Amino acid sequence: MRRIEFRYCKRTLNEVMLLPLMVFVGLGVVWGVLLFLILSDVLSFTKVMPIWGPIFAVVLLSQIIYGFNAFFKWPKWGEARGYIDLELDRAVLHYGKRTIEIVRNQVCIETERMYFDLLGILPVLTKYKFKANGKKYHILESMLEAKERTTTLERRKHISVRLSLREALVQIFPLFVYNPVAADFFAMNCRGVRLIYGISTIDAFTGSPFVPDLIGAELVENSPYIRCNLRNGENMSHIVAVLSLQKAEGETVKPSIEELRQRPILGVTETNMQG
DSSP: OEEEEEEEESSOHHHHTHHHHHHHHHHHHHHHHHHHHHHTTSSOHHHHHHHHHHHHHHHHHHHHHHHHHHHHHHHHHTEEEEEEEEOSSEEEEEETTEEEEEETTTOEEEEEEEOOOSSSSSOOEEEEEEEETTEEEEEEEOHHHHHHHOOHHHHHTTOOOOOHHHHHHHTTGGGSOOOHHHHHHTEEEETTEEEETTTOOGGGGTTSSEEEOSTTOEEOTTSSEEEEEEEETTEEEEEEEEEEEEOOTTOOSOOOHHHHHHSOEEEEEEEEEEO
16 A cells, blocks of 8 residues: 655635624624614614724724735645555545545546636635545645745746645546546646546557657656656657656566556656757
């Protein structure tokens, strides 16, 4: 069994802002009742305002300050960590008090992009939705991690980046019921070749100008990957990318070339090296 850790957001912005919203509603109700009693001559306006006026003003101001503070500090307040225990044909997703058992072809996954402002102050996040055993679950990427990994320009352009939760789910994506929309989300373009992480193999480069160097592939120590260089077919000394192939648990001996051809690609790093 292998454990993959990730960061996520345990509280959404709506949940953080729920307290001031409830207070505003409560103030509105109380004001409405007092106004009704004043208009009904049950209470005197001159007696109500000296007492309740300052109280309402203090509560209202405190919630306005809390609301602005929550908007900017929400990333830290919502930060949490989870992990996935990965086995051959199943995985167990742990986050907060929730546990989702993911057995091959029994759990559905969907993705949704989340925008939190129009000015690009906060990054774009992805919410992952699961349906397992008739129950629905969802988990949101870490806002704090997204702020750490994005620039101001990327946030203004609403460009999403690859975060630890997505990197973790990539490795178990083949276990989910295949969803072409979600597959597109987990896909990437490598030198003009479309790859779906966790599903595509090196056969995806068949017919392209590039050749995976399976003979020179190497096991990466203390890593779940097998490193395989992608070479330019016209100049084999030119390495255009490094492919990370899936390594079996406890694997210490390099698999055969035929076995390597069946290993899914879990990551790609484009390069421009000679070697």
